[in-house]
Amino acid sequence: MHWLMESRASRWLMALVLLLTLVSAAGLTRMGLASDYRIFFDEDDSDLLRLEQMQDTYSTTDNVFIMIEPPADDGVYNADTLRLVHELTQALWRLPHVSRVDSLTNFPYSSADGDDILIEEFVYELDEITPERIAFIAAAAGQERDLVGNLVTADGRYTAINVTTRLPGLDNKAEVLAVTDGVDELVAVYQAANPGHHFYQTGVVEMNGAFFKAAKKDFVTLIPLMIVFVLISAGLILGSPAAAGAILVIVVLALCGSLGMAGWLGIRLSAPSVSAPIIMFTVIVASAIHILSYIKRQIAAGLPRHDAVLQSYQRNIKPITVSHLTTIVGFLAMNFSDSPPFRDLGNIVALGVLFSLLLTVTVLPQLLLRLRFSARTTATTRLFERMSRLSDWVIRRRRPVLWLMLPLALAIAALSPLNALNDDLIRYFDKSQTFRADSERIDAHFSGIYTIDYSLSASQQSGIFEPGFLRFLGQFDAWLLEQPEVVTTSSPLHRIKDLNRLMNGGDAAFYRLPADATTAAQQFLLYEMSLPFGRDVTHQVSFDKSAAKLTARLQNLSSLGLIAFEERAQGWLWQHQPATIEIYHSSPAVIFAHIGESNIISLLQGASLAFVVISIMLMLVFGSFYIGLLSLIPNLLPVAAAFGFWYCINGQISMGLAGVSAMAIGIIVDDTVHFIYQYINGLKRGLTPEDSVRETFSKTMGGIVISSLLLVAGFLLLSTSAFEKNAQMGMLTSITIVLALLFDLLLLPALVLSFLRRVPTSAARYFRKAEELQDAN
Structure with missing residues (x-):
């Protein structure tokens, strides 16, 4: 190990690693935070392409939905509320990128005037809000299918304003924030002026803003907290602020190197991947503790600092290298994910751990040789002393421990397949997030962001006016309204029926489909020509009138519930869809349900491959198939048992949690490798299995306990994330590590006392060759 610290080659190698780190860190200028839900999908994702096809056919429906709750028992049909809605509607028009604003007050009410159609907004000017006008609005609004359930509740207790945006897409983050910040400012102004009213916001644009805000909040709060955690915990454990500073140097360099390299690779941080620095900090600190705690113990025993550092590296360099590599493999397995942010998370952490390994074998020993370690007793040395007592207890009771823990762990692990693979778009965010709280509140009265858009295409221009097309549209609409998940629907169907009524003297008997396509087309054209600016029908009808959109507004559903509804609707369409009509469907909620389901499966497949690769690595590390196989038991069982325990407390595996299995095994292998490696060393030196366990506990187990507790603390810090997927990932990983x-x-x-009482021949030869190579160096 002298070449790591004192040779000329070590200095050149350290300079090379530092140069690589600094060049990589320059990529930090390219790093940014993403704020678009589309980042969760590959550009060629079939579901995303179908959504974009929908948005190319019809005008975009990315929106902000504002629900207004008047004072108790007032309802919306009063002068104060209508004045508020009118003024806020007018103000929202002036925000950047707003293409349409729909509300109760600017609803285009249609009436007949001889052979003409008269369209007027419920409220043009504030002085129109008289008791007579309010009574008229209350009576008319309750009969409007496009209003009830969409912008006002049937009981008149709540109303809403829907703001449709058209973002240029040049700078998505700036555009989203321009809209959401503008809405927030306006709502704050009107809330202050109308303290009796309450406002709630949701919508696709709000969701994009929530993704960005959650990522930013984690980045600016959790990372500084983690730095403080590193300094305080390492300083207390090692009794040396300088040692804590050395760890911090390695952590910061690894962080800058990995994030900078990610910047060069074009990766942007998002709500899931912003947790990468937290995970990196935790893993790197836990690994460094093994080296530093051993040095501390040797110095406390009277060994000079130089010799203590040398012995620590001789004893720990191989298991630390292996643990870094297995951690890298575990996180690289996240590349199986179907969702780019989770691949980004795995790659950023893998890069960070790789930089950590390079810095640990080059820069860290040079720092440690220049630090002063106190010889006084600390929590570390006291913990080592207590380990010997625990080892005696385990040796005496190894059979009861073995026959009790194995069946119990297997029984808990058997519960893991019972977890439902499920996701919930609203619950991507912590309960403390305003977006989630508002969305859940709005869902109780309207539909939030859970919709499904169905595009029905005829075979010819103006084909949507054909009687057969309209009859089928009506049948499908009626079926949707019978489903318990559907709050309401919207399509051109109601408007076409109502136009026929208006053109027949307002006779309610004529609220039906026109007799022929020509009449329907002419009436609809007359209606379009009468609409005020910004109130066209392109959100429901294609430009050439060959396709119409039917939107089902749903209750907030989990991915399982949404997919079940989607499949039920598809089954109805297979039975009733005419051959002349083509139908496809999409929406942000639908594509998230699909990516959630496929991503869970792909991450579990990646985890399976990681298990295989790590198993092979352990067999190679120990030079024995038998030892490698035996070491899998304490690595695989905790992961399986953690998922079984998760079933008892939650029962659902979401998109983020599926990656925990690969990630966790890559981390926890660290401690197993340290233990088995030192245990085998003891056997090779002629110790009995019992004495080898005692020595391993005495010299290694304290570091294992400390590093594990640091890992748990770090991941528990992650469990406070504003992004619920990161929070659940931190919690489940903490359970796994415990x-x-x-x-x-x-x-x-x-296990080793029962099944590894001597070193297998193949392993003995392997360790002997490794020692010869180490002595030669």
Whole structure:
């Protein structure tokens, strides 16, 4: 190990690693935060392409939906509320990128005037809000199919304003924030002026803004907290602020190198991937603790600093290298994800761990040789002393431990397949997030962001006016309204029927489809020509009138519920869809349900491959198929048991949690490798299995406990994330690491005492060659 610290080659290697890190860190200028839900999908994703096809056929429906709750028992049909809605509607028109604003007051009410259609907004000017006009609006609005359930509740208790945007797409983050910040400012002004009214906001644009705000909040709060955590915990554990500073140097360099490299690769941070720095910090600190705690213990025993550093590296360099590599493999397995942000998360952390390995073998030893370590007793040394007592207890009770823990762990692990693979778009965000709270409140009275748009295409221009097309549209609309998940529907159907009524003297008996396509087309053209500016029908009808859109507004559903509804609707269409009509469907909620389901499956497949690769690595590390296989038990069982435990407390595996299995095994292998490696070393030196366990506990287990507790603390910090997927990932990973620590403390010693009482011949030869190579260096 002298070449790592004192040779000329070590200095050149350190300079090369630092140069690579600094060049990589220059890419930080290219790093940014993403704020568009489309980042969750590949550009060629079939579901995303179908959504874009929908948005090319009809005008965009990216929106902000504002629900207004008047004072209790007032309802919306009063002068104060109508004045508020009118003024806010006018103000919202003036925001950037707004293409349409729909509300109760500017609703285009249609009436007949001889052979003409008269269209007027319910409220043009504030002085129109008289008791007589209010009574008229209340009576007329309750009969308008396009209003009830969309912009006003049937009981008149709540109303809403829907703001449709058309973003240029040149700078998505700036455009989204221009809209959401503008809406927030306006709502704040009107809330202050109308304290009795309450405002709630949701919509696709608000969701995009929520993704950005959650990522930004985590980035500016959790990372500084993690830096403080590193300094305080390492300083307390090691009794040396300088040692904590050395760890911090490695962590910051690895962080800058990995994020900078991600910037060069064109990766942008998003709500899921912003957790990468937190995970990196945690993993790197836990790994460095093994080296530093051993140095601390040797110095406390009277060894000079130089010799303590040298011995620590001789003892720990191989298991630390292996643990870094297995962690990299675990996070690289996230590249199986169907969703880019989760691939980004895996790649950023893998890059960070790679930089950590390079810096740990080059820069860290040079720093440690220049630090002063106190020889006084600290929590670390006291913990090492207590480990010997635990080892005696485990040795005496190894059989009960083995026969109790294995069946219990297997029983809990057997529950893991019972977890439902499920996701919920609203619950991507923590309960403390305004977007989630508002969306859930709005869902109780309207439909939030959960919609499905069906595009029905005829075979010819103006084909939507054919009687057969309209009859089928009506049948499908009626079926949708019978479904318990559907709040309401919207399509051109009601307007076409109502136009026929108006053109027949307003006779309610004529609220039906026109007798022929020509009449329907002429009436609809007359209606279009009468509409005020900004109130066209392109959100429901294609330009050439060959396609119409039917939107089903749904209750907030989980991905399982949404997919079940989607499949039920598809089954109805297969039975009733005419051959002359082509239908496809999409919406942001639909594509998120699909990516959630496919991403869970793909991440579990990646985890399976990671298990195989890590298993092979362990067999190569120990030079023995038998030892590698045995070491899998304390690595795989905690992961399986953690998912079984998760079933008991939650029962659902979401898009973020599916990657925990690969990620966790890459991390927890670290401690297993340290234990088995030191145990085998003891056997090779002629110690009995019992004495080898005692020595391993005495020299290694304290570091394992400390590193595991640091990992748990770090991931628990992640569990406070504003992005619920990151929070759940942090919680489940913490549970996994706690279980892995219990296995390492109790089950692993029992396993090696029962099934590894001597070093296999192949492993003995392998370790002998490794030692010869190390002595040669």
